[in-house]
Amino acid sequence: MASDISKKTGTNQSPLAASTASQSNALWGGRFAGGPSDIMQRINASIEIDQALFRQDIAGSRAHCTMLVACGILHEADGAAILAGLDQVENEIARGEMRFDPALEDIHMHVEHRLKEIIGEAAGRLHTARSRNDQVATDFKLWTRETLDRLDQDLAAFQTVLLDRAEEHSATLMPGFTHLQSAQPVTFGHHLMAYYEMIRRDRGRLGDCRARLNECPLGSAALAGTSFPIDRSMTAEALGFDRPTANSLDAVSDRDFALEMMAALNLAAMHLSRLAEELVIWTSAGFGFVRLSDSFSTGSSIMPQKRNPDAAELVRAKLGRVNGAYQSLLMVMKGLPLAYSKDMQEDKAPVFDAVEAFTLSLAAMTGMVGDLNVVEDRMKAAAGAAYATATDLADWLVRAAGLPFRDAHHITGRVVFYAEKKGVALEDLSLDELRAVDARITADVLDVLGVEASVASRTSFGGTAPVRVRAAIDLARRALAADKE
Ligand code: ARG
Secondary structure (H helix, E strand, C coil): CHHHHHHHHCCCCCHHHHHHHHCCCCCCHHHCCCCCCHHHHHHHCCHHHHHHHHHHHHHHHHHHHHHHHHCCCCCHHHHHHHHHHHHHHHHHHHCCCCCCCHHHCCHHHHHHHHHHHHHHHHHHHHHCCCCHHHHHHHHHHHHHHHHHHHHHHHHHHHHHHHHHHHHHCCCCEEEEEECCEEEEEEEHHHHHHHHHHHHHHHHHHHHHHHHHHCEECCCCCCCCCCCCCCCHHHHHHHCCCCEECCCHHHHHHCCHHHHHHHHHHHHHHHHHHHHHHHHHHHHCCCCCCEECCHHHCECCCCCCCCCECHHHHHHHHHHHHHHHHHHHHHHHHCCCCCCCCHHHHHHHHHHHHHHHHHHHHHHHHHHHHHHCEECHHHHHHHHHCCCCCHHHHHHHHHHHHCCCHHHHHHHHHHHHHHHHHHCCCHHHCCHHHHHHHCCCCCHHHHHCCCHHHHHHHCCCCCCCCHHHHHHHHHHHHHHHHHHHC
């Protein structure tokens, strides 16, 4: 459909575009003698983008028409004709039969124009007590609301995958990092559950956005409301809004809802980019913690041995688009005087693009996490390397020998120094060697120096001990199930 348009916007105009251009515009041309220039038409048209809103536009028109009849503003017969005509227009667009034409500017005009062809003059009565300004605000809100609901489902599906993999790996050992330096051993399940938490907050933010968004602009008309005795609560309810918006000027010029969604998506895309980066690191030869499945790996055309994590790299990059869209819309809205200005027509393209990019990123991440292979022995070996249990020795000195943590830290530092010089792990040192550093060390210290023991001991709330991780997964599963009810 979109490519159709670009063909028509060149010098090769369709016969219809040419004829409309030479006359004044049928929808607002009453006071114009001549028509807009070709360039004017091209810069003014938004149909290439907003045709995506045809269902929302027609839903809004149905609600408006039904309300006009109920309020005695529109004859029942006209109302019935309009509703039947709208069904036909919707079916035609859904089947791809509508011929989009930049001379008709946008989706609102296309629907009305086609309605008039189908039912005749009565079509013109639909626009009583409304304007394209409240129409487009309503359409875009409806689209954003549907998008928020769909994204919430997609994010919940990703959470389920994280939970499944976390459960499988609730006791799989891996190094935990700070500064990307091996710090303390953790479990892979615990690491995945960290992302579960991020996504939980993302869903919360999108949910907040949905709750704030859910007021209906329809009936605000061009900017000031209308002199017709309309019932705004009726249209609000018919379209699933909680209530009508309270101020007509605000309603037609507000795009906070789209900005808020983009802001929340920025954080969600940032979270995906962090996990994507970890996948890139983990799949590298130096780490070798993870192997992506064939379905999410790519080869190199020149180096036959390569397995590249292209999907992860692309997910890492997509935040650029999402953030670009947020910035773009924010700049469109910056400094706009009340109420509607045509600048606002530039609102949809970046948002549509970013939502599409985010949706694909999320699907790719869900797929990658769902079937990645964990190379458990590599992870475990790395978990024990680099003296990752040194904190456990220090903690033991505090617990068993009653030392202040700072002293324990110092003694442990000397033990590590000795082991490093000898080129062995802490757990490979003999008791005599340990006691040579500090005589207060006794045999039971050997229980805490292993990686398993280290991880198993971290049972504090939110900690990495497998029992804790399993409890966290359990809670999360219950919360997810409750969401669905
Ligand atoms: N296509 C327009 C948009 O997306 C619809 C609103 C036009 N309103 C107007 N007063 N020209 O913003």
